[in-house]
Amino acid sequence: MNKAVDNQALLSSLAVAKSNPFAPTPLEERKRIKEAIAKWLLAIITLMLVLPVIAILGYLVFKAWPILGPSFLLENPQDNMTAGGIWAPLVGTFFLVVISLLIAAPIGVLAGVYLNEYAGDNWATRVVNLAVMNLAGVPSIVHALFGVGAFVLFAGMGRSLLAASCTLAVMTLPVIITSTREALSSVPMSFREACWNMGATRWQTIRTIVLPNSISGILTGVILQVSRAAGETAPILFTGAVFFRDVPEHGWEAFFPYGLHDRVMALSYHLFTLVTQVRGVSDEIQYGTAVVLIGLVLFVNALSIALRSYLRSRKKW
Amino acid sequence: MSIQIDFRNLTVKYGHKFALQDVSLEIPEKRIFAIIGPANSGKTTLLKCINRTIDFVSHAKVQGRVLIDGEDVFRIRNVYELRRKVGMVFPLPVGLPLSVYENVAYAPRRAGIHDRHELDAIVEKCLRQAMLWDEVKDRLQLLGTRLSGGQQQRLTLARALSLRPEILCLDEFSIAIDPVTTMRIEDILRELKNEMTIVLVTNLVQQAHRLADYTAFFSASRLIEANRTETIFNQAAHRLTARYVAGDFG
Numbered sequence: 001m002n003k004a005v006d007n008q009a010l011l012s013s014l015a016v017a018k019s020n021p022f023a024p025t026p027l028e029e030r031k032r033i034k035e036a037i038a039k040w041l042l043a044i045i046t047l048m049l050v051l052p053v054i055a056i057l058g059y060l061v062f063k064a065w066p067i068l069g070p071s072f073l074l075e076n077p078q079d080n081m082t083a084g085g086i087w088a089p090l091v092g093t094f095f096l097v098v099i100s101l102l103i104a105a106p107i108g109v110l111a112g113v114y115l116n117e118y119a120g121d122n123w124a125t126r127v128v129n130l131a132v133m134n135l136a137g138v139p140s141i142v143h144a145l146f147g148v149g150a151f152v153l154f155a156g157m158g159r160s161l162l163a164a165s166c167t168l169a170v171m172t173l174p175v176i177i178t179s180t181r182e183a184l185s186s187v188p189m190s191f192r193e194a195c196w197n198m199g200a201t202r203w204q205t206i207r208t209i210v211l212p213n214s215i216s217g218i219l220t221g222v223i224l225q226v227s228r229a230a231g232e233t234a235p236i237l238f239t240g241a242v243f244f245r246d247v248p249e250h251g252w253e254a255f256f257p258y259g260l261h262d263r264v265m266a267l268s269y270h271l272f273t274l275v276t277q278v279r280g281v282s283d284e285i286q287y288g289t290a291v292v293l294i295g296l297v298l299f300v301n302a303l304s305i306a307l308r309s310y311l312r313s314r315k316k317w
Numbered sequence: 318m319s320i321q322i323d324f325r326n327l328t329v330k331y332g333h334k335f336a337l338q339d340v341s342l343e344i345p346e347k348r349i350f351a352i353i354g355p356a357n358s359g360k361t362t363l364l365k366c367i368n369r370t371i372d373f374v375s376h377a378k379v380q381g382r383v384l385i386d387g388e389d390v391f392r393i394r395n396v397y398e399l400r401r402k403v404g405m406v407f408p409l410p411v412g413l414p415l416s417v418y419e420n421v422a423y424a425p426r427r428a429g430i431h432d433r434h435e436l437d438a439i440v441e442k443c444l445r446q447a448m449l450w451d452e453v454k455d456r457l458q459l460l461g462t463r464l465s466g467g468q469q470q471r472l473t474l475a476r477a478l479s480l481r482p483e484i485l486c487l488d489e490f491s492i493a494i495d496p497v498t499t500m501r502i503e504d505i506l507r508e509l510k511n512e513m514t515i516v517l518v519t520n521l522v523q524q525a526h527r528l529a530d531y532t533a534f535f536s537a538s539r540l541i542e543a544n545r546t547e548t549i550f551n552q553a554a555h556r557l558t559a560r561y562v563a564g565d566f567g
Contacts, residue, residue: 120375121375190407190409190411191411191413191414193370193373193407193411194407194411194413194473194476195413195423195427196370196373196400197368197370197400197405197407197477198400198401198405198423198424198427198476198477198479198480199397199398199399199400199401199424199427199428199480200397200423200424200427201397201427204427208423208427209413209414209415212414213414
């Protein structure tokens with residue numbers, strides 16, 4: 001009797017199996033549910049990352065809305081910062097970033113090329129690597145104090161655009177070196193070996209094969225440092241930033257209001273002083289300054305992403 | 318018949334591990350010389366000593382001498398000249414991320430040839446020799462990396478030929494390409510041996526049998542024996558060699 005039932009059950013299960021060989025087993029069902037949970041959990045957490053960005057940007061723009069416009073960008077601060085725009089600090093930040101990159105980018109890229117392409121694996125290289133990594137981890141306020149000691153006092157630059165730019169350059173240097181090395185090491189070793197085997201020197205190989213195929217990564221790394229240099233306050237605090245400077249309003253001088261040895265206004269420091277040092281500054285001016293600063297950073301980041309994807313689309317292997 | 322490459326008591330160590338131990342071997346001019354043996358027997362290291370790309374292996378230590386036309390390669394000042402004299406083809410095809418034309422013109426340009434007509438002639442000749450010309454003559458500006466694997470391997474061969482080398486080394490050139498391409502390249506090699514010495518490292522015992530005038534058998538970083546290919550395959554002096562060519566191990 002029992003045996004007959006068993007047989008029947010077996011037969012019916014076989015029949016089921018035969019009718020639909022792809023019917024999900026309980027194990028398959030559980031796997032499907034877990035898969036769905038994992039997918040949605042990851043997606044929700046990813047979305048939560050975006051929320052703060054949207055919230056911050058939205059709030060800033062909302063608060064600053066009445067004042068945003070060309071005149072806010074193009075006018076200089078007036079009436080002890082309580083009126084006018086942010087032209088002087090905006091230009092100051094621009095010069096700080098450009099000069100610091102003019103110093104840091106060539107040094108960083110060339111050092112990265114040496115470390116990745118020439119340096120052997122020995123103790124000297126390891127010491128340099130360690131130094132670069134530690135330099136990248138130094139807090140920006142310490143960079144500021146180093147800048148005061150090395151550039152303002154020792155090199156005799158005084159508090160100036162040049163000293164502040166040099167300090168920013170020291171701060172951005174290690175990241176430029178690291179990103180350059182990463183970009184270079186993404187070029188397959190087999191390309192280099194093929195060239196060396198044909199009697200090309202290391203430099204010929206670097207110039208003709210390695211650099212052309214890693215330039216996108218190198219540029220991305222450099223450009224990302226623009227936003228960092230523009231946003232940092234501490235390194236320029238003691239080395240060249242100034243609370244207020246009366247600069248020319250009109251003519252070509254408005255575009256070059258600072259000399260290398262002048263102290264400069266900068267967006268990040270300007271925002272800091274507006275919020276903490278000056279009384280009677282309207283909310284709009286404070287938030288407007290923040291919007292311009294963050295907008296600048298986002299714009300540069302977007303630029304670097306666009307450049308990277310453009311160069312990647314031309315990648316040749 | 319003169320000796321082109323003369324290895325004298327060559328020993329290479331990677332750290333504490335021997336890659337080659339006391340290898341003495343003479344490779345004659347304008348013949349195909351096959352080097353066979355199981356993996357890790359030092360075959361590739363031997364090639365790297367010929368054009369001194371062993372220099373790029375930072376932990377490699379070399380003892381002994383390698384003479385090319387009587388000159389010790391480890392004493393040569395102008396190593397780039399040496400590498401131009403020795404063409405190399407590797408197991409995996411490497412199309413440089415340049416056009417087909419520039420792939421072949423790369424080495425001549427680096428060696429200082431800039432005349433357009435001269436370069437055109439070199440490119441065409443090498444691509445013809447590598448039996449690739451008919452397939453790419455209408456698209457020389459195409460990226461070398463876009464060719465198929467077999468085509469890229471022939472492109473690699475054309476590149477190796479672009480400096481009219483006296484010695485052509487091939488390191489298991491056929492493992493990543495199809496049998497038809499392999500046969501075509503083997504035909505090319507039979508032609509080329511009238512012009513240059515060919516050193517052929519191969520895992521395929523039958524390939525050595527088909528192509529080579531001489532064959533050397535390596536095992537565990539030592540040269541076991543070297544002789545005329547017929548002798549190696551029919552009357553090997555060493556039992557290990559006989560077993561390897563018969564397919565008993567390896």
